[in-house]
Amino acid sequence: MFAxxxxxMFQSIIVLLVVGLVAFSMFRFVGDPIDNMLGQERTQADIxxxxxxxxxxxxFVVQYAKFLQGAVQGNFGVSYRQGRPVSTILLERAxxxxxxxxxxxxxxxxxxxxxxxxxxxxxxxIAANVIMTVSLIGVSLPTFLIGILLIYIFSVELxxxxxxxxxxxxMIGHWSTGFLTASGLKALILPAITLGLYQMTxxxxxxxxxxxxxLRADYVRFARARGLSDRVINFRHAxxxxxxxxxxxxxLQLGSIIAFAIITETVFQWPGVGLLFINAIxxxxxxxxxxxxxxxxxxFVTINLIVDLLYYAIDPRLRVDARxx
Amino acid sequence: MSLLTIQDLTVEFPTRxxxxxxxxxxxxxxxxxxxxxxxxxxGAGKSTIGAAVMGLLERPGRIASGQIKLGxxxxxxxxxxxxxxxxxxxxxxxxxxxxxxxxxxxxxxxxLVETIQTHLGGTEAEANKRARDLIDRVGIPDPDTRLDQYPxxxxxGMRQRVVIxxxxxxxxxxxxxxxxxxxxxxxxxxxxxxLIKELAQERQVGVILITHDMGVIADSTDRxxxxxxxKVVESGTTAQVMGQPQHKYTKSLIAxxxxxxxxxxxxxxxxxGGRETRFAVDDMARHWPKVDNDxxxxxxxxxxxxKKFLQKRGLLPWDxxxxxxxxxxxxxxxxxxxxxVVGESGSGKSTVARMIAGLYPVDGGTxxxxxxxVSDLSNRSVQDEYRKNIQxxxxxxYSSLNPRMRVDEIVAEPIRHHRLMxxxxxxxxxxxxxxxxxxxxxxxxxxxxxxxxGQRQRISIARALATQPRFLICDEPTSAxxxxxxxxILNILKDLQEHLGLTMLFISHDLPVVRQMCDRVAVxxxxxxxxxxxxxxxxxxxxxxxxxxxxxxxxxxxxxxxDGLEAG
Numbered sequence: 001m002f003a004x005x006x007x008x009m010f011q012s013i014i015v016l017l018v019v020g021l022v023a024f025s026m027f028r029f030v031g032d033p034i035d036n037m038l039g040q041e042r043t044q045a046d047i048x049x050x051x052x053x054x055x056x057x058x059x060f061v062v063q064y065a066k067f068l069q070g071a072v073q074g075n076f077g078v079s080y081r082q083g084r085p086v087s088t089i090l091l092e093r094a095x096x097x098x099x100x101x102x103x104x105x106x107x108x109x110x111x112x113x114x115x116x117x118x119x120x121x122x123x124x125x126i127a128a129n130v131i132m133t134v135s136l137i138g139v140s141l142p143t144f145l146i147g148i149l150l151i152y153i154f155s156v157e158l159x160x161x162x163x164x165x166x167x168x169x170x171m172i173g174h175w176s177t178g179f180l181t182a183s184g185l186k187a188l189i190l191p192a193i194t195l196g197l198y199q200m201t202x203x204x205x206x207x208x209x210x211x212x213x214x215l216r217a218d219y220v221r222f223a224r225a226r227g228l229s230d231r232v233i234n235f236r237h238a239x240x241x242x243x244x245x246x247x248x249x250x251x252l253q254l255g256s257i258i259a260f261a262i263i264t265e266t267v268f269q270w271p272g273v274g275l276l277f278i279n280a281i282x283x284x285x286x287x288x289x290x291x292x293x294x295x296x297x298x299x300f301v302t303i304n305l306i307v308d309l310l311y312y313a314i315d316p317r318l319r320v321d322a323r324x325x
Numbered sequence: 326m327s328l329l330t331i332q333d334l335t336v337e338f339p340t341r342x343x344x345x346x347x348x349x350x351x352x353x354x355x356x357x358x359x360x361x362x363x364x365x366x367x368g369a370g371k372s373t374i375g376a377a378v379m380g381l382l383e384r385p386g387r388i389a390s391g392q393i394k395l396g397x398x399x400x401x402x403x404x405x406x407x408x409x410x411x412x413x414x415x416x417x418x419x420x421x422x423x424x425x426x427x428x429x430x431x432x433x434x435x436x437l438v439e440t441i442q443t444h445l446g447g448t449e450a451e452a453n454k455r456a457r458d459l460i461d462r463v464g465i466p467d468p469d470t471r472l473d474q475y476p477x478x479x480x481x482g483m484r485q486r487v488v489i490x491x492x493x494x495x496x497x498x499x500x501x502x503x504x505x506x507x508x509x510x511x512x513x514x515x516x517x518x519x520l521i522k523e524l525a526q527e528r529q530v531g532v533i534l535i536t537h538d539m540g541v542i543a544d545s546t547d548r549x550x551x552x553x554x555x556k557v558v559e560s561g562t563t564a565q566v567m568g569q570p571q572h573k574y575t576k577s578l579i580a581x582x583x584x585x586x587x588x589x590x591x592x593x594x595x596x597x598g599g600r601e602t603r604f605a606v607d608d609m610a611r612h613w614p615k616v617d618n619d620x621x622x623x624x625x626x627x628x629x630x631x632k633k634f635l636q637k638r639g640l641l642p643w644d645x646x647x648x649x650x651x652x653x654x655x656x657x658x659x660x661x662x663x664x665x666v667v668g669e670s671g672s673g674k675s676t677v678a679r680m681i682a683g684l685y686p687v688d689g690g691t692x693x694x695x696x697x698x699v700s701d702l703s704n705r706s707v708q709d710e711y712r713k714n715i716q717x718x719x720x721x722x723y724s725s726l727n728p729r730m731r732v733d734e735i736v737a738e739p740i741r742h743h744r745l746m747x748x749x750x751x752x753x754x755x756x757x758x759x760x761x762x763x764x765x766x767x768x769x770x771x772x773x774x775x776x777x778x779g780q781r782q783r784i785s786i787a788r789a790l791a792t793q794p795r796f797l798i799c800d801e802p803t804s805a806x807x808x809x810x811x812x813x814i815l816n817i818l819k820d821l822q823e824h825l826g827l828t829m830l831f832i833s834h835d836l837p838v839v840r841q842m843c844d845r846v847a848v849x850x851x852x853x854x855x856x857x858x859x860x861x862x863x864x865x866x867x868x869x870x871x872x873x874x875x876x877x878x879x880x881x882x883x884x885x886x887x888d889g890l891e892a893g
Binding site for chain 1: 379381409410411412413414417418420422425426427428429430431432440443444475477491492
């Protein structure tokens with residue numbers, strides 16, 4: 001087990017290095033940051049001086065090496081646009097994104113599994129069929145459209161919920177939370193639904209098809225033949241087996257909830273890292289982009305590791321192998 | 326009074342177009358302590374009877390008429406909740422495949438205790454004690470450790486013992502065993518059947534043993550009911566039905582069973598129901614290239630063949646452990662003969678076949694075909710020529726044909742791959758082949774799922790013959806098929822060998838089949854060949870202990886009627 005974790009860590013580091021390399025090789029195609037940084041009255045001398053100062057005249061591999069050198073010491077550089085250390089900016093912004101992702105992830109998993117199980121057990125029922133049809137809409141509508149639709153209905157027409165921002169926040173140490181105020185919670189509802197709806201329908205459809213498969217399995221038939229009750233069969237025997245393959249997809253989906261919160265954050269002007277990243281691209285703010293991409297890759301790698309560990313927790317067949325390795 | 330009585334039972338499956346009657350006015354009864362065999366081919370309705378008794382008919386199936394009585398009380402048509410109370414408590418069931426009938430995510434203890442508490446209530450400690458006693462009773466050594474293990478930590482036979490413990494755990498009156506030993510090796514099969522017999526005697530349980538295997542019926546049942554197309558065609562004591570079958574179907578079914586003691590030239594075809602299909606081997610022989618079966622030198626010389634599989638991965642070479650599947654195996658195959666390989670599952674017989682076919686690279690040793698080294702896979706020109714000359718027929722006709730390809734594409738693929746012909750000729754050749762194996766040339770337009778198991782195996786044969794090979798590898802070609810279909814396929818293979826001069830490697834765990842098919846036999850055990858013999862010699866005087874043990878465990882079938890059989 002320990003050896004397994006160590007090996008995965010090692011693999012993760014390689015993944016991170018490759019992501020960084022690809023990211024840095026792309027940055028020069030995004031645009032020239034100098035254009036934005038210096039005003040109208042610049043001279044060629046100013047441009048050259050700034051370029052040397054920022055190290056932009058060097059090949060990207062050298063820039064990347066410098067970035068890595070700083071990164072391992074916890075120094076991600078200074079934002080070109082804001083003139084403040086990137087790590088400070090990210091720390092400020094991260095709570096907003098993480099809270100949003102947590103709420104929508106929680107919604108997606110609980111609702112997705114509950115509805116998936118329901119539609120699998122009541123396969124022929126009217127309610128199940130209605131849910132399945134509606135879920136098609138969830139899968140096929142793009143996120144920004146759902147967001148705009150929700151804003152139109154609940155903010156513009158009904159005037160129930162705020163259409164943008166986080167509402168009031170409370171600081172707990174470095175962490176700004178919207179969970180503790182009424183306006184903060186109200187502001188969370190629409191973005192959380194927008195962000196989680198696609199994942200929810202996806203998890204639901206996945207759970208449903210997996211569950212239908214499991215309900216046909218021999219061990220479920222044998223459990224029936226032993227006279228166990230439907231409740232025990234559905235929720236103890238079938239559900240646990242359903243979760244094994246569902247976990248992989250769900251884990252990756254949760255990663256993308258955080259990574260691709262960009263669209264939702266733009267629609268709702270949510271002050272999170274996604275919005276920060278979009279602004280950074282417009283301004284060619286290389287240090288921010290680099291740090292953000294690394295952050296996202298670290299997260300994906302971690303989620304993958306957790307998913308693998310969950311496998312061992314659920315499936316005893318893998319545990320034996322793990323002991324052997 | 327009988328324990329379980331089934332009277333005039335009719336089970337129907339309404340489909341959109343028509344009403345399908347799976348069981349048609351069937352009657353049978355089971356006494357306490359009796360093992361009642363229910364035999365018939367797939368689709369005969371025997372499993373449906375089992376499901377009807379359990380109240381587990383798949384929708385939209387329903388009992389249209391008739392009664393099922395348990396100890397004098399009617400149980401057909403009672404409500405679902407009452408039926409659930411009976412299931413597992415009064416009637417239990419044992420399924421065919423022990424590998425899939427246990428939930429992989431729960432320990433044996435959890436599954437046993439759950440079932441015991443559902444039906445008997447009681448404290449967890451009581452249920453635990455009962456679980457331990459049961460595991461001990463079904464002959465699983467070291468019950469205290471084994472109880473807390475997961476199903477995948479048990480072998481197939483041990484798992485079936487766990488399944489039996491689960492079926493027994495609430496002292497049922499009746500057990501329905503649906504093909505309980507079909508997925509097991511001969512030696513394990515004998516042990517499981519003995520256990521079922523013993524328990525039936527000891528606890529006075531009535532057992533309905535559903536099977537298609539006449540050997541199992543002859544060895545372990547007291548009474549037997551024969552079914553054909555949903556109807557009971559014959560019923561009586563086992564000795565009577567097996568020894569003097571009255572009905573024409575029973576007679577032909579018994580005649581098609583391969584005998585260990587009697588070598589036949591051809592298997593009698595089941596004539597009942599008119600399902601025989603022509604196989605035009607003469608046609609085929611006319612266009613077949615003349616082969617010169619030179620018997621002075623073996624066709625295959627296989628020396629010190631070894632295959633190791635990685636069992637435990639490791640970054641460093643000394644961290645890895647290997648499992649030796651085939652260990653230093655040497656033998657010859659002569660041109661024109663059928664060479665059999667027998668052994669239990671895991672003995673390495675399929676691995677040998679796959680190495681010969683070039684599907685697995687060899688880890689040690691050599692394979693020479695017509696004096697040419699073919700175990701070196703990197704020599705492309707030799708490999709191409711060699712692969713044209715060998716073809717394989719696999720065990721499972723369901724998974725060995727690509728479901729997304731049309732049958733004519735499947736059969737044409739080897740010809741295209743080896744670039745033997747051009748377009749128009751390929752089409753003609755494929756139609757011919759399909760016609761010759763008895764499917765009719767129209768079959769090419771269909772997809773594999775439109776065919777039955779036996780027909781699919783014919784497609785596999787057509788595919789194997791497409792390149793006009795000299796050598797066929799048959800890996801358990803009939804073990805997924807019914808007895809009558811098995812007889813047809815084995816006849817086809819025999820014809821091929823005789824008329825086309827094919828040489829065959831025939832792999833099987835079924836000794837009577839091997840006896841009928843093979844000229845010489847190698848017995849494998851744990852990756853090694855323990856004995857190579859002429860077939861008749863092996864069956865008469867096995868030299869090694871292992872071979873005689875295998876022969877001893879084989880169902881004897883001595884009491885079976887020999888009407889209509891002629892020795893060849």
